[in-house]
Amino acid sequence: MSNEEIKSAVIASTGTAGIVQQSPKISAKDFCAYFGKFKALNNINIDVPEKKVVAIIGPSGCGKSTFLRSINRMHEVVGGTITGSLTLDGEEIMKSDAVMIRRKIGMVFQKPNPFPTMSIFNNVIAGYKLNGHHNKKNLAEIVEKSLRQAALWDEVKDKLNKSGADISGGQQQRLCIARTIAINPEVILMDEPASALDPISTAKIEELIFELKKDYTIVIVTHNTQQAARVSDSTAFFYMGELIEYSGTKKMFTSPEKKQTEDYITGRFG
Amino acid sequence: MEIKSVLNNVEDAQSATAFKDSANEPEKKSFIKKIFGQSNLGDFIFEKLTLLFAVLVFLLVILMAYEMYTNSRLSIAKFGWGFLTSSTWDPVTEVYGALPVIYGTVVSSLLALLIAVPLGLGVAVFLSEIAPGWLEKPLSFLTELLAGIPSVVYGLWGIFVLVPWLRDSIEPFLQDHFGKLPFFQGAPYGFGMLAAALILSVMVLPIISSISRDILRSVPFTLREAAYGIGATKWEVTKLVLSNARSGLLGAIMLGLGRAIGETMAVTMVIGNRPIISASLFDPSYTMASVLANEFTEATSDLYMNALIELALVLFVITIIINMFAQLLVWSMNRKWKKG
Amino acid sequence: MEKRVELNTFSFFRRKIVNAVMLSLSLLAAIITIIPLILIFYYTISKGITYLNLDFFIHMPKPVGESGGGMANAIVGTLILIGIGGAIGIPVGILTGTYLSEFGNNKFGFMVRFLTDVLSGIPSIVVGVVAYTMVVIPMRHFSALAGGIALGILMIPTITRTTEEMIRLVPQSYREAGLALGIQKWKTTLLIVLRTAWKGIATGILLGLSRAAGETAPLLFTALGNRFWSTKIFQPMASLTVYIYDYAKAPFEDWNKQAWTAALVLILIISFFSLMFRIITRSKYKV
Numbered sequence: 001m002s003n004e005e006i007k008s009a010v011i012a013s014t015g016t017a018g019i020v021q022q023s024p025k026i027s028a029k030d031f032c033a034y035f036g037k038f039k040a041l042n043n044i045n046i047d048v049p050e051k052k053v054v055a056i057i058g059p060s061g062c063g064k065s066t067f068l069r070s071i072n073r074m075h076e077v078v079g080g081t082i083t084g085s086l087t088l089d090g091e092e093i094m095k096s097d098a099v100m101i102r103r104k105i106g107m108v109f110q111k112p113n114p115f116p117t118m119s120i121f122n123n124v125i126a127g128y129k130l131n132g133h134h135n136k137k138n139l140a141e142i143v144e145k146s147l148r149q150a151a152l153w154d155e156v157k158d159k160l161n162k163s164g165a166d167i168s169g170g171q172q173q174r175l176c177i178a179r180t181i182a183i184n185p186e187v188i189l190m191d192e193p194a195s196a197l198d199p200i201s202t203a204k205i206e207e208l209i210f211e212l213k214k215d216y217t218i219v220i221v222t223h224n225t226q227q228a229a230r231v232s233d234s235t236a237f238f239y240m241g242e243l244i245e246y247s248g249t250k251k252m253f254t255s256p257e258k259k260q261t262e263d264y265i266t267g268r269f270g
Numbered sequence: 271m272e273i274k275s276v277l278n279n280v281e282d283a284q285s286a287t288a289f290k291d292s293a294n295e296p297e298k299k300s301f302i303k304k305i306f307g308q309s310n311l312g313d314f315i316f317e318k319l320t321l322l323f324a325v326l327v328f329l330l331v332i333l334m335a336y337e338m339y340t341n342s343r344l345s346i347a348k349f350g351w352g353f354l355t356s357s358t359w360d361p362v363t364e365v366y367g368a369l370p371v372i373y374g375t376v377v378s379s380l381l382a383l384l385i386a387v388p389l390g391l392g393v394a395v396f397l398s399e400i401a402p403g404w405l406e407k408p409l410s411f412l413t414e415l416l417a418g419i420p421s422v423v424y425g426l427w428g429i430f431v432l433v434p435w436l437r438d439s440i441e442p443f444l445q446d447h448f449g450k451l452p453f454f455q456g457a458p459y460g461f462g463m464l465a466a467a468l469i470l471s472v473m474v475l476p477i478i479s480s481i482s483r484d485i486l487r488s489v490p491f492t493l494r495e496a497a498y499g500i501g502a503t504k505w506e507v508t509k510l511v512l513s514n515a516r517s518g519l520l521g522a523i524m525l526g527l528g529r530a531i532g533e534t535m536a537v538t539m540v541i542g543n544r545p546i547i548s549a550s551l552f553d554p555s556y557t558m559a560s561v562l563a564n565e566f567t568e569a570t571s572d573l574y575m576n577a578l579i580e581l582a583l584v585l586f587v588i589t590i591i592i593n594m595f596a597q598l599l600v601w602s603m604n605r606k607w608k609k610g
Numbered sequence: 611m612e613k614r615v616e617l618n619t620f621s622f623f624r625r626k627i628v629n630a631v632m633l634s635l636s637l638l639a640a641i642i643t644i645i646p647l648i649l650i651f652y653y654t655i656s657k658g659i660t661y662l663n664l665d666f667f668i669h670m671p672k673p674v675g676e677s678g679g680g681m682a683n684a685i686v687g688t689l690i691l692i693g694i695g696g697a698i699g700i701p702v703g704i705l706t707g708t709y710l711s712e713f714g715n716n717k718f719g720f721m722v723r724f725l726t727d728v729l730s731g732i733p734s735i736v737v738g739v740v741a742y743t744m745v746v747i748p749m750r751h752f753s754a755l756a757g758g759i760a761l762g763i764l765m766i767p768t769i770t771r772t773t774e775e776m777i778r779l780v781p782q783s784y785r786e787a788g789l790a791l792g793i794q795k796w797k798t799t800l801l802i803v804l805r806t807a808w809k810g811i812a813t814g815i816l817l818g819l820s821r822a823a824g825e826t827a828p829l830l831f832t833a834l835g836n837r838f839w840s841t842k843i844f845q846p847m848a849s850l851t852v853y854i855y856d857y858a859k860a861p862f863e864d865w866n867k868q869a870w871t872a873a874l875v876l877i878l879i880i881s882f883f884s885l886m887f888r889i890i891t892r893s894k895y896k897v
Contacts, residue, residue, distance in 0.1 A: 074790055097310070104794030113783035117805050127791030130801055176787070183791055316796030320709035324722045327706050327766060331725050334732075334740045341743045358835035368760070392639025400633055401640075409640060416647045417881060420824025422851045423873045426858045427650050430657075468643070472646045479643065501630035525731065532733025534827035535855060559735050559827070566831045582739040586732060597724060 023090065023110065025050040025187060025217045026071060031084035033066050033075060040066045040080070048187075053209060053218045055232035055249065057225055059264070062238040064221045068189050071219065073098045073106035088187070103131065104188040106180035111196050114164030114174035114179070121202050123164040123175055127183040130216035142182055149215075151208050165195045170201025177208065181216075190220040194227065206231050225265050229253045235259045311588030335586065339556070344573050353580060359545040366577035367582065368564035369549035370545040378463060378537065379530035381551075382470035387523055389471075391512075394417075397479070398486040398537075399508050410483070417476035425539030428469045433460035433540055436468075442550055455550040459542070464551040466541035470533055474526040481525060485518035485603055486511055518603030524596035528589045536560035558585045658874030661867055666748030666875070671837055671853075677864045681872055683839045687754070687848040688879070690841060691833055692822045694758025699765030699822075700815055704804075706766070707773025709812075712799055714774075723774070730767035737763050746832060753842075754847035757833025761825060765818035772814025776807040813887060820883040824876065826851035850876045 024047035033041040041063040048054045056064040069075045070082055073093065086093045093101055114123045122129075124143045143160070147153040152174040156167065164175055173193060180188055192207070194202040209218060209231045222228050228235050229249060236246040237260075245252065245261045256262045339346075345353065356367025367547060393413060397406055437460030444454045487509050497507040512519065542554020545562055558581050569575040665680045672679030706726070710719055741760035746752055763882050788798030804811070824848075829835075834846040835856065841847075848873050857869035 072790060074786060077786060077789060079732060081669060099310075099792050099794050101792075102790055106792075107786075107790035109783055109790075111783055113781070113787045115787070115802055115806065117808070126788075126802075127793060130791070130793040130797050138757070178788075179791065272890055288890035301715055312797070313795045316799070317709075317713055320713065321707045323710040324700050324714065324719070326702060327729070327770065328718075328722050328725055330763065330766070331729055333744075334736070337740050337743045338736075341747075389639045389642055392636040392644050395833075396636040396640045400636060409644075412644055412647055416643070418820065418824075419647075419650060420826070420876060420880070422824070422826040422854045422872075423650065423654065423860075423876065426854055426869055426873050427653055429858050430870075431649065431653050475643055503625050505629040506625070506633040508632070511706055521831070528731045532731075532736065532858075533735065534735045535851075539855070539858060559733055560842060562735050562739065565754045567834070568740070579739055579743065582736050589731055589733055589736075591729045597727045601724075 024048055025089065026219070027085075027087045027090075029085040029087075030069075031067075031070075031082065031086050033063070033070055033080055033082045035078075035080050040241055041070075041082075043084070044243045046236055046243060046246055048217060049220055049234075050217050051213060051215070052196070052233040053213050053220060053231055055228035055235045056219065056221045056238060057228045057264070058238035060223065063241040064238045065191055066223045067238070068191055069187055070103045072107055074102075074107060096162050098189060103127075103183055104185055105189060106183065106185035106193065107189040108173070108180055108193045110192040112169055112176050113149045114172050114175050116163060116165040118164055118249065119161045120164050120167070120175060121160040124178050124182050127179060131183065143158075145176075146178040146182040147175075149181050149212070150174045151211070152178055168201070170197050170204060173197060173201070173205060174208065177205075177212075181212075185216065187219065190218065190249065192222055193220065195223070202227075204221060225253075237264060239264070319413055337608075338579055338583040338586060342576045342583055345576035345580045349577075353577070354584070357547065359561075361569075361574055364571065366574075366580075368558070368581055370547050371556045371558050371561050371581070372584070373547050374463070374541070374545075375531055375559070377529055378466045378470060378541065378555065378557060380555065381463070381467035382474055382530045383527055384522065385467070385471035386475045386478055386526060390475050390522075390526070391482055391519065393475070393479040394482035394486055395508055395512070397483045399504070399511065410480070413476045413479055416472070417480070421473070421533060421535040422539075424469055424536035426475060428465060428536055428540040432468065433465050436460045436465055438454070440464075445552075452549040453551045456548075456552045458552050459508040459554070461540055461542040461554055462550075462552050463541065463548075463555045465558075466537045466555065467551070469536045469540055470530045473533060473536060474530045477529055478522050478526040481600065482519050483514050485522060485600065488518075488604055489515050515603065517599050520598030521596045521603065524592055524599065527594040528596060531557075532559055532585060532589050532593070534563050538563045575601035642817065653868060654873050654877060655868065656874065657870035659871075660884040661871035662874060666868075666871055670839060672862070674862070679868075681848075681853055681868070681875070683836065684848040684850045684853045684872065685875065685879075686835070686841065687833070688823055688850045688876075691754060691757050691761055691829065691847060691849055692819050694755065694843065694886065695761030696766055696815070696819055698759060698762025699721035699769055699818055702762075703766050703769025703814070703818070704773050704811065707770045707814075708777060708799065708804070710770070712779040712803075723771075726767045726770050729763075730771070734760075734764055734825050735827035735830075738830060738832055741832045747857070749844070751831060751844075752846045754832035754833050754843040754845065757829045757847065757849070758843070760832050761822040764825060764828065765822055768818040768821065769811075769814045772817070773807075773811050776810030777803055779810065780806045801842070816883045816887040821881045823880055823883070824856055830855075850879075888892045 009059045026048040028044050028046045031044040032039060032040065044067060056067065058064045066075060066080065069078070070080070070086060071093065075082065076098065082094065088096075088101065088104065116128060118126060121143055124146050125139050128139070128142060144153060147156065153172060155171060157174075164172065167175065173196075177188075177193075194205045197205065204229065209220065212218060220228075220231065232249045234247060235249045237244045237252070237258075239260055245256060245258045247257070252261065253265060256265060345366060348355070352370055353366065354372065355369055356365070357369040358365045358367045359370060360366075397410055401409060437458055441454075441458030441460065441464070445458060450453050493514060494507050494511065497510050502510070525527065537557055538560040541557065541560060543560055544554040545556045545557050545561075548555070562578060562582055562585075565574075566578055569578055665678065667680060667685060668682050669678075669680035670683055671681060706722065710723055713719065714722065737760050741756045741763070745756035745759055749756070784796055784802055784806055788802045789795065793802075829849050829852050833852070835847060835852045836846045836848040854869045854872045854876065857865040857872065860866065
């Protein structure tokens with residue numbers, strides 16, 4: 001049987017075309033996260049499809065950042081532990097090498113954090129170089145490509161030797177995105193990437209996310225529901241460590257299933 | 271059953287292709303590069319390497335104590351605790367009692383603190399509570415400069431400037447006006463306890479002032495605001511800050527004491543170097559560190575050398591105890607505010 | 611409130627006066643502190659300048675009784691001694707400091723941190739005695755190596771603690787950025803964290819080196835001193851500080867004057883370190 005035939009067979013037998021249209025890029029099953037004895041996340045089940053944007057929303061302390069950080073094992077850095085299953089392309093993330101996982105799953109942080117001792121050029125190439133690639137010819141090419149993808153090239157092409165800390169906050173954040181793109185990840189995690197930025201820079205980041213979706217799977221955490229509505233394909237609502245609702249963004253923002261979700265989205269929370 | 275296996279097949283096929291896509295570049299690396307470049311081995315080696323050096327520093331302190339102990343066994347066996355209580359230090363008859371030099375060490379250090387503590391705390395208060403920003407920075411710099419002058423330069427200055435000045439002006443003056451007191455007896459030579467205490471006070475002053483300044487600064491500003499809010503004067507606020515910081519300040523003073531006790535060159539050059547116990551500040555004296563500086567290369571017999579190393583061991587133990595207390599006080603002080 | 615507190619004018623003025631007196635006293639303390647500094651610098655410069663000429667840097671000490679000569683051997687000796695010290699103290703200090711900040715949040719780390727602070731309070735002459743028993747006795751003669759080891763031990767606390775504190779100042783976000791790029795922890799620490807903290811670490815190193823340059827006591831019976839030209843590390847070696855000590859005690863006026871010049875040169879060398887520090891740290895990227 002060919003692949004197509006299997007697919008149609010499956011679709012026929014299960015009767016739900018939606019499920020098998022694509023195996024998920026990232027998948028969490030009965031996923032829990034702990035900090036010491038504190039349970040930060042409880043039984044999360046979620047699938048992130050490839051080359052889509054999934055937004056995670058919820059009030060402070062709901063566990064959304066913890067979930068995001070677990071995906072590329074950054075929770076370990078701050079001393080978290082997890083149980084259950086979390087997979088990338090069906091492979092258990094916790095059983096893989098953390099370093100390898102982080103190369104496939106890049107991350108952009110809340111506060112722009114370009115390396116202050118490096119030039120813009122070296123910032124973009126930092127991950128690539130420090131991962132042991134030294135092919136000098138490619139470097140300039142990669143830098144230009146990454147900066148173009150991050151919509152920053154035109155603004156910095158004349159000052160690539162300046163410090164990464166010498167540009168505006170919005171530019172710094174796009175520099176961090178370029179730095180992440182440069183190691184050619186499959187997934188980009190964004191932890192409130194625009195919360196430290198002004199409205200104009202925020203708009204630029206949102207546009208950028210829309211562009212990046214063509215090549216990357218993106219998971220974005222935001223406490224700004226409007227932003228989630230603008231940039232994402234599906235949205236997950238976390239509350240008190242639980243996944244309350246996960247559905248298409250349009251549906252979520254027009255006819256949420258749960259009362260809690262509706263309260264949060266409409267700002268009637270708490 | 272069938273459906274499930276088919277589903278699995280689909281997943282397998284897809285994850286296999288996904289695997290191939292993602293694995294194209296890193297997989298090509300050589301075995302060695304893979305070990306060092308990909309796995310946690312590099313991290314493991316790095317952590318253990320830094321740990322090794324931390325262990326080395328830890329062992330160093332223990333090794334120092336051990337070295338001095340084994341190299342002073344002759345003296346320890348012969349004199350026992352009497353080493354600390356006997357007042358004869360005589361290389362000719364091979365009798366070594368450290369009491370006079372312990373006395374000289376303690377008295378010169380305490381006298382130095384008598385001068386340096388009020389001054390040092392005064393400077394610390396001035397720097398942290400009073401001085402405007404433009405004055406505070408250069409003043410801090412100057413006091414730190416004072417700490418950077420080598421001990422031997424202090425000694426040089428002591429020999430050629432301080433001692434003649436004491437001999438020609440200060441000591442005769444003291445004798446004329448307070449000559450009845452036991453502290454100002456004997457001929458004013460300049461070299462002696464007074465010169466040593468003065469030099470030491472200048473040397474420990476920057477230590478006391480800079481550590482105290484940092485401690486005063488660590489007291490939260492809200493405390494000061496609260497005091498100002500109920501109408502306290504600047505001095506009253508300062509008193510409150512001082513009393514809140516007293517354990518840390520005590521630590522700073524003890525660190526100064528530790529430094530004074532172990533200070534060698536400047537003291538050796540001006541104290542006169544005679545192992546006698548005298549109440550007069552004009553008389554020469556001797557400290558543990560000075561004995562080591564003067565006599566170590568002249569020690570001809572094994573017992574003499576052992577006695578000197580035992581002296582170093584005593585000095586080591588005293589300064590370690592003082593420093594431990596001092597550090598604990600300073601640490602607990604810093605911690606107190608960080609948590610609150 | 612039942613009773614209003616009466617404002618007592620007398621006590622108010624008394625408080626004002628006490629305030630003024632105490633604040634003036636603290637200003638006075640600051641002024642008194644500066645006086646010895648000025649005096650020491652004044653004498654070192656005015657007395658040291660007489661012999662400060664090229665001869666002092668390129669000539670050897672003259673035999674007793676002859677005037678003139680220089681301290682070329684002592685200047686080179688001091689540099690070699692702190693070089694040996696640095697070769698020991700810098701790597702140990704940086705790696706221990708790195709351990710303390712990156713892995714040392716445990717009981718052992720606490721103990722090492724505490725012992726390092728305690729080590730910084732151990733008199734330098736005691737370190738000299740230990741270097742004597744550990745190096746001079748087994749080798750059966752005084753050597754520059756023994757002196758350098760003593761200086762190296764003395765540098766460890768300064769460099770360790772500065773390194774630790776400076777690495778701790780590097781925001782966690784840089785570590786996370788490095789790790790999230792799939793860079794191993796050791797590379798992140800060395801190439802990103804330490805590089806960001808480099809200026810601060812350099813301060814610690816230069817502070818350690820300049821303190822070592824001013825040490826005399828630990829050299830008295832390790833490197834000993836040498837009236838002749840020697841750059842051999844297994845032989846006794848001259849140093850500026852030991853020369854200052856010997857020449858200050860000597861009953862020859864000419865030597866006394868040279869001691870002042872040596873003191874001036876020593877202070878110049880130490881100042882050179884802090885100048886060098888400023889140059890090194892004036893890099894193009896800020897922290």
